[in-house]
Amino acid sequence: MTATAPRRDYSLDGEESVRAVERGLADGDWFHATIDPQRLRELSIRTNRRAAVDTALWFGLAIGLGVLAWSVRWTWWAVPAFLVYGAVVGGSSDARWHECGHGTAFKTGWLNDLVYYPTSFMIAREATLWRWSHFRHHTDTIVVGRDPEIIFPRPPSLGQAVLAFSNVKGGPTLMAGTARHAFGRLDPTTRILVPESDHRRVVWEARVYVAIWATAVVWALASWSIHPVLLIGGPTIYGAWLMVFFGITQHAGLKEDVLDHRHSTRTVHMNPVFRFLYLNMNYHVEHHMFPAVPYHRLPELHAEIADQLPAPLPSTAAAYREIFHAIRQQHDDPSWELDRRVPDVPGMPGPIVQAFDWPSDGRVRLPVQLEPGEVKAIEVAGRAVLLARDALGTLHAVDRICTHGDADLAEGLVIGCEIECPKHNGRFDLVTGAGTRRPIRESLDVHSITELDGGEVEVQINSRSSVSGAST
Numbered sequence: 001m002t003a004t005a006p007r008r009d010y011s012l013d014g015e016e017s018v019r020a021v022e023r024g025l026a027d028g029d030w031f032h033a034t035i036d037p038q039r040l041r042e043l044s045i046r047t048n049r050r051a052a053v054d055t056a057l058w059f060g061l062a063i064g065l066g067v068l069a070w071s072v073r074w075t076w077w078a079v080p081a082f083l084v085y086g087a088v089v090g091g092s093s094d095a096r097w098h099e100c101g102h103g104t105a106f107k108t109g110w111l112n113d114l115v116y117y118p119t120s121f122m123i124a125r126e127a128t129l130w131r132w133s134h135f136r137h138h139t140d141t142i143v144v145g146r147d148p149e150i151i152f153p154r155p156p157s158l159g160q161a162v163l164a165f166s167n168v169k170g171g172p173t174l175m176a177g178t179a180r181h182a183f184g185r186l187d188p189t190t191r192i193l194v195p196e197s198d199h200r201r202v203v204w205e206a207r208v209y210v211a212i213w214a215t216a217v218v219w220a221l222a223s224w225s226i227h228p229v230l231l232i233g234g235p236t237i238y239g240a241w242l243m244v245f246f247g248i249t250q251h252a253g254l255k256e257d258v259l260d261h262r263h264s265t266r267t268v269h270m271n272p273v274f275r276f277l278y279l280n281m282n283y284h285v286e287h288h289m290f291p292a293v294p295y296h297r298l299p300e301l302h303a304e305i306a307d308q309l310p311a312p313l314p315s316t317a318a319a320y321r322e323i324f325h326a327i328r329q330q331h332d333d334p335s336w337e338l339d340r341r342v343p344d345v346p347g348m349p350g351p352i353v354q355a356f357d358w359p360s361d362g363r364v365r366l367p368v369q370l371e372p373g374e375v376k377a378i379e380v381a382g383r384a385v386l387l388a389r390d391a392l393g394t395l396h397a398v399d400r401i402c403t404h405g406d407a408d409l410a411e412g413l414v415i416g417c418e419i420e421c422p423k424h425n426g427r428f429d430l431v432t433g434a435g436t437r438r439p440i441r442e443s444l445d446v447h448s449i450t451e452l453d454g455g456e457v458e459v460q461i462n463s464r465s466s467v468s469g470a471s472t
């Protein structure tokens, strides 16, 4: 590294954080590839069956390997057995944590949570804290001072990479942070990311984690054996290399501070075994652009928009060659950037909006033909309104702009009687407007709507009303 190489401040409360806001990089307006909205809705549909099969296979693998490792624990076979078990539990649990955190693995919300919480524990990520961390990662991907999930701050070094792979620093650091949270001591980063209404939840989740780790340690001491710790808690450290192995391919070495995932994120073709362990997150540009699409439809999404993206890396090895080259260059010159060929195409146009002047009686009449699951965007004297027909066929009218981060719900997905935001998978009840899934904390205004004869509807625009939080 040159003696004068500038070191940027990656903390969330430092000078780079202020600069990111000043430069318009915080909660910015991101490029999205163009795709037919109907096709995108089709690709975003979830089923329980596919995720149930994949999850059962994965848990079966983890439990089977655990039983195997335990049964040979006093032999040398225990070494490879625990290494493989650790990689599955402490490494590939990351992909399950991630997909279920987005709520896109299963169609049924509680099934996502059922997998999300244990997999959060397996990688020592406090469930609520890391949910909020990941919302921020999607809002401000690889924006310095805003994104808490940047693995390689510049200038990167080989030592950093080795530490990341072994997790001998990251794992204990996470565990120590959890222990502090268990005593109610929340650090500044946690306070920035997590709204106050969730602080108690963070503390109690930390206590549960610490209690489980403590049980494993007591068991190990009582049996005078390290095996209980290798089984519970230990994989977070000695098995995390697999999580890092995949995770590094997502953004390492690519551009910082750019509102276009094609420059900051990497798509890599991987073999079927890797794709199973990693739940197709190798299609990472696609995932960041359209996080509503579940993991098993990402290859199809890739095929739809590939001509608007940089060429994917042909293999994991090719991705690592690119990453090591970038790390070497950025070690000497932190401002060095990979020169990717990004197609010069216009981004996805916003939804078609039918505009109206403010009617004297607050009622708007218009012809509407919507099938279940379809939406229509209107604007009444500047007020953005969404008309949506739910899965049961009932028509609803609610405000159109997400109360969390200004995303347009006309680009969202109707699921049952809810609308899911396209940006962070937050959800609103279409009947009441209430938030039903984090990160939503403020409800949408609801407008009354009446279906008239002849395919017309009448919408009565309401004044502002209630506020409510997400229930999950």
Ligand code: FES
Pocket: 402, 403, 404, 405, 406, 407, 421, 422, 423, 424, 425, 426, 427, 438, 439, 440
């Ligand atoms: S913008 Fe974050 S959930 Fe809508």
